[in-house]
Amino acid sequence: MDTRWAEIGDGVLVRRYAELDLSVGLVLGDERCLVVDVRGDAEQGAEFAAAVREVTRLPWTVVLTHDHFDHAYGLGAFLPCDAWAHPACWDELVRLDKVAEPGLPVADRVELDLGGRRVVLAHPGVAHTAGDVVAYVPDADVMFAGDLVEHVPDGTFSAESFGTDTVLSRWPAALRRLAAFDAATVVPGHGAPAGPELVETCRAQLLALLDLRAEVQSGRLTPDDALARSPLPADVTSAALTKPAD
């Protein structure tokens, strides 16, 4: 897959990378633009910043969907600028010395005015990480969902979807809040943009994993039986089932 921009709504662009099948975003207003995630290190951030500059000369604001390296560690290439993320995301980036100080907080919900267009930033609850944030563009009906949903070539989640910072038990509720935006187009952190059905598919799979985990932990099901019954591939299911109960 070549790296390229795709315009998925009027002035709403997605840039996809072969590496990790990462998707990052750009929303154009009349006065400024919003950059959604910044890639994985200084070099990647610089590449993405230059790519944004080929599209627009507007000043940029950044939102980070969460603190994982592939989405957040390229931030330095965009600074100084207004940068938004959940406080837990900033805490982690400061702790890891990825930024000198926290940026602007999205503790619950923030509305940005890009000039002639607004964007809603929202924290739908603890899920993939403690500090996931989504960005919704109402006039284009596009939702940038970060890694709350994924759409990898073989399905949805990958084994990497379930990290030590994931709270599996609360993820379905976060997706219910995400679904309430009723976005026509959902951009996952990894994989191709999709319709609203992706959110429901991911939620149903997470609920199935939670059921299987409870059955295994109570001894009613062997781990092998759980793998056989899972809607997800074995490696993905194992990653979810071997997480400590949360």
Ligand SMILES: [Zn+2]
């Ligand atoms: Zn992630």
